[in-house]
Amino acid sequence: MTAEERLALAERTLARSRADATDVTVIGSHRALSRFTRETIHQNVDEADVTIAVRAIVDGRVGIASTNARDDGALAAVNDRARELATLAPRDTLAPLVAEPAAVGAPPGAYVAQTAHASADRRAQIAAAMFARAKEAQLWSSGYVTSEDSGITIATSAGARLAFDGTSAGANVKMNGTDSTGWAESYAVDIDALDGDAVGARAARKALAARAPAPVDPGEWTVILEPAALGELLAFFRPYFSAELFAEGASYISGKLGERIAGENVTIRDDYAHPLNPGMPFDFSGAPTARLTLIERGVAREIVTDDVWSRRLDRPNTGHAVPRAGGWPVGPQPLHTVVEPGSRSVEELIADTPRGLLITRLWYVRYVDQRRSIVTGMTRDGTFLIENGALCGGVRNMRFNVAIGELLEDCEFANDSTRTGGYAYSLVTPSVRFPRFRFASVSPY
């Protein structure tokens, strides 16, 4: 659905509102994904939907309703349901608002037409390149190729009209041998930037290099986490910068704004305009999103807010509201994390490590103690021993228990910034070396 079609739909919806104030959000989504195993595409999907969400305000009360039907009757009905819910809701202590008009500009390069219109055959060709690498290395492959385009339009009774269109393409593959696996990923706005052969080759090299994995003792190790592995960890660190978690006292940085919480070489931003991961310049309430420095040279500087939490905490609205309807209760979130890279290459970090582990990817990271930033998880799909500055074979996977906050007090980032995480979450980060990473147990594989 084009931006013009979404705007027309939003205007038709808004015109049918009888509430005191209203905002309408129209989201058009189109996602295709070709998933494969053993060189065979087993899930080949093409999903399309349009959702119209209405937030109605009546006498200081709020109701939210949504539909994906687009006829006039459905648009009137969704307004009526939102308005009815609002009349039945208790009054908020904070007067609900709708967004005012604001000038926001989409970051350049967020939408690429060939990604939006990529065919199933195009994705199959990229997958086939990975299949070829698997066969060549006598491995079997499992992964996907995806292309998607999505657009959002917000229209409010206060006159705001905002729109954003974005595309994303990605491929990942796990190469499987008899006793080892290797994995690689690639994401871009433009599907033409995906190189199935290169992704397949990288994963195959890892799987072959990890053969006959040796058991090593758990305990404290120097580790180098590649971007995907660090991304898994940071997905459990960035929620600490939500105003809601911060204010509740459940955040690792609660009470620490302005204090040093990490090493001086740690700078983490939230930047929707980063060229590797361009995103929406406004939030789901229609407020312009600010580009923030969350940690500046080790000091906690900012938390992200929305129209509610900015007023509760008497802070600026940074424009980080997430969708309001459905799901679990979460406050504003920094969804475009960018870690400032270091100066040395990951190869230099490896060469400068007498004994340690190189980790491709983590799995099933979960909080053990959210307030203290303690998480657990596993290594997977390519864990290698470093001895005397050189990689020397694969090791079995291990379970770790680490406090992310403590890790960031002493670390060195490489200069290989990469977009990682695909569609599940998305951030830009380099590799990192942590000198003290605690493993609790070793797996049989």
Place this chain on the structure above:
Amino acid sequence: MEFSDAAARVLDTAAARGAVYCDVRFERGRSERIEVRNGEVTGLSDERSDGYGVRALVDGAWGFASSNGFDDAALDDAAARAVAMARAGAAVNAFRLGEAPIDTYIDTFATPVERDPRTVPIGERVALLLEAEALLHAAPSVRVGRAWLDLWRTEKFFFSSTGSRIAQTIVQTGSAISALAVGDGEAQQRMWPGDRGLYQSGGWEIVEAAALRENAARIGEEAHLLLSAPQCPSGTYDIVLGGSQVSLQIHESCGHAAELDRVLGWEANFSGTSFLSPDGLDTLKYGSDLVTIEIDNAMPRGLATCGYDDEGARSGRSDIIRNGILVGFETSRDTARALGRETNACVRAESWAHVPMIRMCNLNLLPGTTPFEELFSDIRDGVYMEANRSWSIDDRRQNFQFGCQIGWEIKDGKRGRMVKNPTYGGTTPEFWNSCDAIGDDASWFAWGTPNCGKGEPMQTGRTTQAAAPARFRNVAVGVGYDR
């Protein structure tokens, strides 16, 4: 049946474009949610989503396309896209994956409902949550109270080119309360019921069974007391797990491990594979003789209960673990055929927009014979844990580490003082083989999980693992805090 004309058009279009088999699943979904936080209604929403998903089979390859357009052009386009997806896969695939099913069902199913949630006034729903949430603030340290409820209703209409026509109405309901207590550099959370609320199939009676108001003050008080409770010890202990935690243990270490798509490598790049394999059928000693785990997708109140799965196979019962031995897997038609078996109807899609795939459905640990309090009776020094707060398991479902919201010491056969931050870890078969007592019928309960993630694109599944509290010997306790 509704959508018959639209279905006929989709099936005809797919056939004309070369599909040897096609099915289409029309759905009307409605999700109502209310959220309360610290005395305010922070969310009051009513979401409706209608659409359909088309599966087409061409040259042994599947394609799937979904749409919310209902005019002729949209119906034709969805069918054409599904066929094109299948054809693109067939061109590069190493082997034939799918075969057209031959079974045909013409039937209806509806979730038994005692009180239709739609008849409960919104004012009554909101009042319940506000009252329960207020009671959570049993101590000043309880900084945040939350309460919420979800009312879900899905109407499904399944048509296949082999003649199946199945209409189903699924009603699922859930509610929960949560208290967050904050102390000096520490936060403790308690939830009720279990670790994510009470989610079952059924109507408003499920909300009433959750007894939110009746338990809110205790939950708030426990969150407060945890701040000053001693740390759970670290070491090797006998443990007793509460029913909801046993449910989580089944979910993570058996439910996902026994999904046959994982076993066959279909999930390898994301959710992972499994330490189980077809070679282990009827021989692998998964657990102690007490451990029998079965699928029952027709059970009352099961969150995954329905008449037919999303590829049109009839729900029923089948064993996964019988007296400790692996005897089955959760299957679809294609995966079951690889074992020479019939599907046990474990295929689900999150919505009309999503491709059906194997999902853990109702997978239950059958009750034992030990009354709850007797589970503690011969433990000299152990720990009792309730309500999950941390869960992690490796990508073959062997090495796990879990944490609970609350624990109590067990001393000389009796529950003792409260401990905070209880955790335990182990390896799946060793752990289940250490199970030497399971609670009786009186403590057996259908715990539902409304947010199980799997697949790419990620899908959320709704599943039940009915369980009773159980006892396990010589378990590593305190892991995660012994850094």
